[in-house]
Amino acid sequence: MSPNCLQKTMSDMASQHTSHIVIIGGGIVGSALAYFLSTSEDGKKVTAIDRSFSRLNGSTGYAPGFVGQFNESEVLTRLAIDSVEEYSKVPEGFDHVGGLEIATSNAGVENLKMRLASAKERGLEAEMISSQQAMQMAPDLVKDDNILALHFPGDGTANPSTITAFFQSEARARGVHFLEGDVTGIRRVDDRVNGVMTSAGFVQAETVVLATGIWAKNLCDFDLPVPVIPVAHPYMYGEHHKPKTYKSPFVRFPEHHVYARDHGQFFGLGSYDHKPLAENPEDTALGNWKEDFDATLDRALQLIPANTNLVPREKFNGIFSVTPDNMPLVGEIPNVKGLYMAAAVWVTHAAGCAKFLTRMLKGERVDVTMQKALDPTRFQGRDMKSLERVSLHCYNSIYSTHERS
Ligand SMILES: Cc1cc2nc3c(=O)[nH]c(=O)nc-3n(C[C@H](O)[C@H](O)[C@H](O)COP(=O)(O)OP(=O)(O)OC[C@H]3O[C@@H](n4cnc5c(N)ncnc54)[C@H](O)[C@@H]3O)c2cc1C
Structure with missing residues (x-):
């Protein structure tokens, strides 16, 4: 742990919460995750943290909500179909205009x-x-x-703000704690997650999920390239x-x-x-x-x-994110036990990705092809400069993917 992190931890200890799972990010991805976790009956305490829940400052707040389910990637197609099914249950959430x-x-x-x-x-x-x-x-x-x-x-337009508000209110009603604050660091003890430092105090947790969209890189000080590149x-x-x-x-x-x-x-x-x-x-x-x-x-x-x-x-x-293969990064970060990520996820795939990650967090079996295609560690060993270059190159072919089989 860096000395800087340690210092923040000690001062933040004054106001301490505990939770089993902390989700950082209350855009459509983090909110969907909070919702699906809240439907589980395992009694685990979930805390969702965002700088602001009253206003969506991330990409979700600006997305016009085009949802095309077909993608060259079979995995993304499945995630989109799953997402549309979920969005269709949200009042005013999805319009099947084709x-x-x-x-x-x-x-x-x-x-x-x-x-x-x-x-x-x-x-x-x-x-x-x-x-x-x-x-x-x-x-x-x-x-x-x-x-x-x-x-x-079967395609249509989603209303990302309405869907996000629905996921949040359902999750809140089922006991998810929503905390407004800026997460300044992830605290580790040895190779395990121990909680997060926030402007509202320290939150102890054994599991932390980064659902921080275009800010995904900011809290990633583990030894792994995270090519989630924000673009205009x-x-x-x-x-x-x-x-x-x-x-x-x-x-x-x-x-x-x-x-x-x-x-x-x-x-x-x-x-x-x-x-x-x-x-x-x-x-x-x-x-x-x-x-x-x-x-x-x-x-x-x-x-x-x-x-x-x-x-x-x-x-x-x-601003939204691109990656070197136009695929999201969703899954476990094995270098730090208890740390997970769901980043570079489009509205089109958000509910599907959140359901996939919920199964993973509950220790259930997940589809191996999907796990491999979304694995956040898949760029290990490559340098960030070239990953950024490739990601930017992908911007003009946003509907093309280079999924690994
Ligand atoms: C102009 C535009 C057009 C788009 N068009 C489409 C489209 O047609 N179809 C489609 O599917 N997608 C589209 N997208 C992409 C889509 O909006 C995003 O991929 C999606 O909303 C990402 O959701 P998210 O929850 O991961 O991230 P965000 O919505 O960005 O949420 C991340 C949250 O994390 C919080 N956060 C970050 N760091 C911290 C921290 N340290 N502490 C506390 N909180 C933190 C932020 O405040 C934010 O609320 C578009 C995006 C834009 C901007």
Whole structure:
């Protein structure tokens, strides 16, 4: 233990809580974990800690909530299906509007055909539709000069804030303790976790889970690379419009790295079509607007029908994490007994990942393929500089994964 950690421990001892499990982070991942752990009847005391529960300062608070269940990674597909099942139980949590992927070139069509075949193999409902059909489904977001579209009727949009609030209130009702405070360090005794130092005092615990999203690296002073790289990402809201009489599916333009949706009273649009930019976030997932992002959004807006008159009313840089294989890091950190992590998890996979980790924490058998694919130690032996480079490279292919078999 570093002398610094020791010093904080001694002064924080004045106000001490004890818990069996501490979850650091109250975004959608930590809150889902608190919820699933609270449904267990093992009598274990769970404490969830965040700098703020009243306001979601992490990525969850800024995510527009696109949930496409199909992924090249079979593991991510399963986690997404599981998550949608859970979100559908949350009042106002999930809207089954469906998802459209639009091809604007022959190469794009070939890609959609491959995705259709794989999606069907995984048992997902999917169909290729004409560009006219796509226009009928999403007249405000799809132009008439596209070639073909892939429709996923089972996809939709999540309301991350509503889902997170639901998980928290259910967990609280079942006895999870919610503590507002800044976690400043993880205390170890020998090679075991002993608790966490926080601005609200020391919390003793035999198990600690890092669900700290883009801040995952901050508390990781164990001998392991944690390539959870925060990146800048532009998203915009259009002017308010009257609610439509129809519900548009969300739309993705994979060749252009652009996506758009109807938020009900305004449209939203985001793009990955820019140079990846690493961030070093302070205490919010809202970064400074980058000059290049105006041109990025201008290019993206060219894909939207002129009649929609979509112009930015509000634009922001929302920060989330990328990893070297576009897979989350979920599981045990064996170097420090009792320490676990669930980071770089998308809204799309959050409930599924939290359920997976709950089984692990309860000592139940977990799917070995999933465990291997999500293993937080899988980058051991590689240097952080090159892992960061590879992760940033993955930003432009956010829907591609390099899952280990
Ligand atoms: C603009 C944007 C668009 C996105 N689009 C989508 C999308 O369409 N679909 C999708 O699936 N995902 C999307 N994402 C990604 C998604 O939002 C995140 O992956 C997800 O919300 C991460 O959840 P989390 O709980 O892990 O992290 P967060 O929501 O960031 O929560 C982490 C929490 O940890 C707390 N914390 C950190 N360190 C400490 C500490 N030391 N002490 C106390 N508390 C601490 C923070 O306060 C924070 O509340 C998007 C994100 C952004 C920003």
